[in-house]
Amino acid sequence: MSSIHAALEIGTTRTVLAIGEAQSGGRFKVTCHAEIPSSGIRKSQILSIPDATQSVRSVLREIERRQDAAGAKVTIGNAMLAVSGQHILATHADGQAIVDSGKVGDSEMQEAARRLREIPIPKGRELLDIVDQDYVLDNLGGITSPRGMSGKVLKLNALQIHADANRLQDARSAAEGAHLEIREPVFAATCAADAVLEDHERRNGALVLDLGGGSTGYAVYSDGYLLSAGVIGVGGDHVTNDIAHAFQTTNAQAERLKLDEASAMLGQYSPETARVHVSGFSALMDSRTISRRSLDTVVNARFKELFTVVRETLEEQDLFHRLHSGIVLTGGGAGMREIDALAGQELGMNVRIGRPIHVDGLENEKESWKYSAVAGALLYAHANFEEKSILDGIFGRFFK
Amino acid sequence: MSDVSPMLLIGIGTAGAKIARGVSRAYGDDLRFTLADTDASTGEGGGDFTLLGGDRLSGRGSGGDIVAARLAAEDSVQSLDSRLEGVRLAVIATCLGGGTGGGATLEALRRLSSLGIPAIVFATTPFMFEGQDRQRNARGVMSMIEDAASATFFLPLDKLVAGEDNMESAMRRAIDTVAGGITLFWRLIEKPGYIKLDADRLRHLLSSAGRGRFSVVSTQGTNRASEAVEKLVESELLATASAPARAILCGVLAGEDLRLSELGIVADGVRNAFGDHASFALGTVNDEATFCGRLAVVVMVFESKSVDPEDQPEPGAPNGGRRRRRSAKGGSSLGVGPSGRGRFNNAEPTIWHGEDLDIPTFIRHGINLDF
Numbered sequence: 001m002s003s004i005h006a007a008l009e010i011g012t013t014r015t016v017l018a019i020g021e022a023q024s025g026g027r028f029k030v031t032c033h034a035e036i037p038s039s040g041i042r043k044s045q046i047l048s049i050p051d052a053t054q055s056v057r058s059v060l061r062e063i064e065r066r067q068d069a070a071g072a073k074v075t076i077g078n079a080m081l082a083v084s085g086q087h088i089l090a091t092h093a094d095g096q097a098i099v100d101s102g103k104v105g106d107s108e109m110q111e112a113a114r115r116l117r118e119i120p121i122p123k124g125r126e127l128l129d130i131v132d133q134d135y136v137l138d139n140l141g142g143i144t145s146p147r148g149m150s151g152k153v154l155k156l157n158a159l160q161i162h163a164d165a166n167r168l169q170d171a172r173s174a175a176e177g178a179h180l181e182i183r184e185p186v187f188a189a190t191c192a193a194d195a196v197l198e199d200h201e202r203r204n205g206a207l208v209l210d211l212g213g214g215s216t217g218y219a220v221y222s223d224g225y226l227l228s229a230g231v232i233g234v235g236g237d238h239v240t241n242d243i244a245h246a247f248q249t250t251n252a253q254a255e256r257l258k259l260d261e262a263s264a265m266l267g268q269y270s271p272e273t274a275r276v277h278v279s280g281f282s283a284l285m286d287s288r289t290i291s292r293r294s295l296d297t298v299v300n301a302r303f304k305e306l307f308t309v310v311r312e313t314l315e316e317q318d319l320f321h322r323l324h325s326g327i328v329l330t331g332g333g334a335g336m337r338e339i340d341a342l343a344g345q346e347l348g349m350n351v352r353i354g355r356p357i358h359v360d361g362l363e364n365e366k367e368s369w370k371y372s373a374v375a376g377a378l379l380y381a382h383a384n385f386e387e388k389s390i391l392d393g394i395f396g397r398f399f400k
Numbered sequence: 401m402s403d404v405s406p407m408l409l410i411g412i413g414t415a416g417a418k419i420a421r422g423v424s425r426a427y428g429d430d431l432r433f434t435l436a437d438t439d440a441s442t443g444e445g446g447g448d449f450t451l452l453g454g455d456r457l458s459g460r461g462s463g464g465d466i467v468a469a470r471l472a473a474e475d476s477v478q479s480l481d482s483r484l485e486g487v488r489l490a491v492i493a494t495c496l497g498g499g500t501g502g503g504a505t506l507e508a509l510r511r512l513s514s515l516g517i518p519a520i521v522f523a524t525t526p527f528m529f530e531g532q533d534r535q536r537n538a539r540g541v542m543s544m545i546e547d548a549a550s551a552t553f554f555l556p557l558d559k560l561v562a563g564e565d566n567m568e569s570a571m572r573r574a575i576d577t578v579a580g581g582i583t584l585f586w587r588l589i590e591k592p593g594y595i596k597l598d599a600d601r602l603r604h605l606l607s608s609a610g611r612g613r614f615s616v617v618s619t620q621g622t623n624r625a626s627e628a629v630e631k632l633v634e635s636e637l638l639a640t641a642s643a644p645a646r647a648i649l650c651g652v653l654a655g656e657d658l659r660l661s662e663l664g665i666v667a668d669g670v671r672n673a674f675g676d677h678a679s680f681a682l683g684t685v686n687d688e689a690t691f692c693g694r695l696a697v698v699v700m701v702f703e704s705k706s707v708d709p710e711d712q713p714e715p716g717a718p719n720g721g722r723r724r725r726r727s728a729k730g731g732s733s734l735g736v737g738p739s740g741r742g743r744f745n746n747a748e749p750t751i752w753h754g755e756d757l758d759i760p761t762f763i764r765h766g767i768n769l770d771f
Contacts, residue, residue, distance in 0.1 A: 042747045086750060122467040233750030234757050241743055242760035246769055251743060294769040301761040309752055316532045 006079035007377035012214030015055040030361035034062040044085035044214035053177030078181040086233035087164035112156040189217025191376025196354030211333025307346040326350030406488035409433035415495035422579030462499030469503030497526035497534035502541035509548035518550040559636035588651035593686035625662035629669030645675030
C-alpha cells in the first residue's frame with residue numbers, strides 16, 4: 001500500500017497545504033496543493049489563533065474542492081507543519097563515547113548518538129530536529145564513517161534545531177481548531193533545502209535562502225551535511241511595508257506594486273522617467289502614479305540590506321567562503337523580479353532559483369518555488385513515517 | 401521617617417559585582433547594594449549575595465550561555481524581593497558579553513518592572529578583541545535591556561580604557577571608571593550640595609529616559625571648569641549620538657572652593673556642546689574631604705527614544721537639510737505609523753547592529769525618493 005502524507009505551512013502571507021503519495025521507485029509525488037492568503041500572522045508568528053484557524057480551514061476546504069474536482073476525496077486528519085520565524089535557533093551539540101577497545105565499532109557510534117540525543121534543550125524550547133554532522137575521533141574531524149578506525153574518544157557533532165514551544169503550540173492550536181492534527185513540526189528552511197538542493201551542491205557548499213513573507217530562513221551545507229541554519233526576521237512583508245510607507249498606500253496596494261511592478265535591481269526596468277499607476281483604493285481617493293525608479297529604489301534598498309545581513313551572519317560563523325556551489329533562492333520571495341541578479345551582485349557568487357526537484361507533481365506549477373517548504377516536509381514524512389498515513393489523524397477519513 | 405536609602409545598587413555577574421563593590425568602597429557604608437551571579441565564587445568577595453540558579457547550574461556560572469543564565473535568574477529572581485523593600489530606584493551594574501550579565505539582567509529588570517520599580521542600567525560592552533561571539537551576545541540583549549529599563553548606559557570597554565595595553569589593568573581601570581561614575585551619580589542624588597536636583601524632575605527624567613551616554617571627568621587648577629568642559633567635549637563616551645539630545649543631567653562635585661562662575665562655565669559649556677534645546681538639570685555635591693582643590697563633572701545625555709523619520713536630515717545635507725517630501729494623501733489612516741514600523745508595530749522587533757530592521761530601510765539609510 002502506498003503512503004499518503006500532508007504538509008501544512010501557516011505562513012505570514014499564505015497558508016499552504018499539499019498532499020502527496022509515494023511512487024514506485026522511491027520517488028514522491030505531490031498529488032494536490034492549494035494556498036490561500038493568511039490572516040492573523042505577523043513575522044511568521046500567530047497573533048490571532050481564530051484568524052489562523054480560519055486560514056487553515058479555508059485551505060483544507062480548497063484542497064477538498066480540488067480533490068472532488070479530480071474525482072477523489074480526501075479528508076485530511078493530520079499533517080506535517082513547516083515552521084519558520086526568528087524564534088527558531090540552531091545550536092551545536094555533540095555526543096561522546098570512549099573507545100574502550102581502541103577501535104571504533106557500532107556500540108561506540110550508538111553510544112555517541114545516544115549521548116547526543118540526551119542533551120537537553122533550554123526550558124521553553126521544543127526540539128524540531130537533530131541533524132547529525134561529522135564524527136571527530138580524538139583530534140581528527142570531518143569523518144563520515146568512523147567504523148574500524150583507531151582512537152580513544154569518538155565525538156558525533158550535530159545541530160539541534162529548536163523553537164519557542166509557545167509559538168509552536170499556537171500553530172498546533174490553530175490547526176486543531178480546523179480539526180487538523182499536527183503530526184510533527186519541522187523547520188521550513190531545511191525542508192526547502194531538502195526539496196531544492198542538488199547532491200553536488202550539498203557536497204561542494206551551498207546556501208539555501210527560504211525567502212518567506214515574515215522572515216528569511218537559511219541553511220548552509222558543505223561536505224554533504226548541514227553546517228548551520230537559522231532565521232533572519234526580515235521577509236517579503238517588510239518590502240510591502242516599506243512601499244506602503246514610502247508611497248502612502250494601503251498594504252494591499254503595496255503588495256500589488258511589489259508583485260506586479262517592482263524590481264529588486266535598479267536598471268532596465270527602472271528608467272528615470274517611468275511612472276507606475278496606483279489605482280485608488282476607495283471612491284474617496286483618486287488613482288495616481290508614482291516613480292518606478294523610486295519604487296525600485298525602496299525594494300532594492302531592503303533586499304540589499306537583507307543580503308548584507310545574510311553575508312555578515314555567515315561571515316561571523318566563518319562559513320561564507322565555503323559556498324563553492326553558490327546560493328539557491330526559494331520560497332515566495334524568490335519570485336521577486338531580478339532578485340537572483342541582485343543576490344549575485346551583493347553576495348558575489350552564483351545564484352539560482354530553487355524549485356522542488358526531488359518531488360514529482362509540481363513540474364507544471366509556474367511558481368513552484370513557493371511550495372519548496374511543504375514539498376520538503378512531505379519528503380521528511382515520506383522518509384520517517386512511511387508506515388503511517390494521513391488516515392491516522394484524529395478526524396481522518398479516506399474515501400475513494 | 402526611615403533612614404534607609406530608597407536607592408538600591410544591584411551588581412549582576414562577576415564584573416557587575418566588582419563594580420558594585422567598588423562603588424561601596426568609594427561611597428561608604430551608607431550604600432545599599434546587593435550582588436547576584438550564577439557563579440558561587442562571586443559571593444566569596446563579601447557583600448549581600450544571591451546565587452542564581454543554584455539547582456540548575458550548581459554555582460559554576462553560565463558558561464557564557466545567555467539562555468542558561470536567563471533561566472537560572474528566572475529560578476531565583478524572586479529571592480531578590482526581600483532586598484527590594486522600600487526601594488524606589490534600582491541601579492544595575494553589569495558587563496555584557498558573557499551569559500549572566502545579559503541573561504540575568506533581563507530577568508532582574510522584568511522583576512523590578514512587575515514591582516513598579518524604575519531601573520537604570522550601567523552596562524559595559526566587550527572589547528573588540530574579545531571576539532564576535534561576545535560582541536554578538538552583547539548586541540543580542542542590548543535592545544531588550546533598553547526596552548525593559550527606564551534608562552540605560554552602554555559603555556564600550558574600548559572607549560572606557562582607550563590606550564590601555566595590559567588586559568588585567570584595562571579591566572581593572574574599566575571597572576574603576578564605571579564604579580567611579582556610579583558613585584558620583586549616587587552622591588549627586590543622595591548627598592546634594594547647594595544646588596539640589598529637583599526630585600520630581602529627576603524622577604520624570606529618569607523614568608523614561610531611554611538610552612543615554614555618560615561620562616565623568618576630573619580636573620584641578622585655576623582653569624579647571626573650562627578644562628572639564630573641554631574634556632567632556634573630547635570624551636569618546638559622549639561622542640556617538642544617533643538621535644538629538646532630549647535631556648541632560650549634569651552634576652558638579654567639588655570642595656568648598658567651588659565658585660559660582662565655575663558652575664556657569666560648566667553649565668553653559670555642557671549645554672552648548674550636547675544640546676542647547678534639551679531639558680537641562682544641574683546639581684552639585686560639596687565634599688571637601690574628597691574633592692579639595694578638584695572638580696569632578698558627571699554628565700548624562702539622554703537621546704530621544706525614537707525619531708520621527710520625517711524629521712531626519714537628508715544624507716549629506718548640513719543643518720538638517722531639506723525635509724523628505726510628505727505625501728498629500730493618506731497618512732496614518734493607512735496604517736503606517738510615523739515610526740514606519742507599520743504592520744510590525746506590535747511584533748517582536750528584528751534588531752541588527754542596534755538598528756530596528758522593521759523600520760523601512762530607505763528611512764534608516766536616509767535614501768531620498770522622488771515621487
